Amino acid sequence: MIGKLSFILSVFILSIALLGCDTPECCGFGCGILGGSQSADCGASSSPPEPFMGFRGPGDIAVTIDGDFVVIDSGAVLHVDQTTGDRTIISQFAPLDKDRTGGGPRLGNNGIAVTTDGDFVVIGSDSVVHVDQTSGDRTILSDDRTGGGPGFLFSKDIAVTIDGDFVVIGFVDGLDAVVHVDQFTGDRTILSDDSTGSGPGFGISVGIAVTTDGDFVVIEFVPDLLGLGAVVHVDQFTGDRTIISDDGTGSGPGFENPEDIAVTTDGDFVVIDEGLDAVVHVDQITGDRTILSDATTGTGP
DSSP states (O other): OOHHHHHHHHHHHHHHHTTTOOOHHHHSOGGGOOOTSSTTTTTOSSEEEEOOOOOOOOOEEEEETTOEEEEEEEEEEEEEEETTTEEEEEEEEETTTTOOOOOSSSSSSSSEEEEETTTTEESSSEEEEEEOOTTTTTTEEBTTTTSOOOEEEEEEEEOOTSSSSSEEEEEETEEEEEEOTTTTTEEEEEEEEBSSSSSOOOOOOEEEEEOOOSOOEEEEOOOTTTTSSEEEEEEETTTHHHEEEEETTTTHHHOEEEEEEOOOSSSOOEETTTTTTTEEEEEETOOEEEEEEEETTTSSS
16 A cells, blocks of 8 residues: 555656646655755755654665665665664755755655665665765765766666666656666666566566676566566666566465565565565575565564
């Protein structure tokens, strides 16, 4: 249900963008919801963001080089200590007359990844933003004014390739696509979509991860709407798409509303599914699905 509401909200925001609405006064939203490429003083208000007293709306998580965690939460990057659970703000936008953590544009709340040098990249709906791990400074790496290639809109997730570049799953030219982003130039190249690579076209793709051999896996959702409810393998060179696991590939509980995907140390996959309220293990060879944790599997809250 949450995934479906997210999709409906995305369509609504797209309608606003197409109408030329680009300010909070026009849209009724903070401009950060329209992506990280807004200017640093976009939507400056008279009151700063409320101080964090815990998570407010986490959108994604990544593991740092030293084994701690970073969470993108309501447009802020939070460091979470792996031992104590203590949270520290690394980067957060605030109005010009208020305290802020790091300089630069607002951040989106969709996806975060750790770069090869330990910094972070965060996606807005239409941008990739670099966040310095020490200063918290935010710099646009790629958007419609930085780097060449097709612009992306409503990007949902980002991953770091084995050579340090980035791959983004996003909405490009009316279709979901896997987009390669050069770490130095910000240039964008479509790696896989309905006209690039063979195999089933993407539906509504919400998560992407890099496999142990440098290819990609994409998770798609809402089988009763537009998506496949599937784990899809994408070849890094050809863009060819192959279903690894769905209702017709592999055994086990079918995906209901998968939200994100990660690669295990042995090369299999884990999927978080809001419809199942579960973490699902997916075998990389057979596509078999096994619930690792839910209300009846494992203990805890």
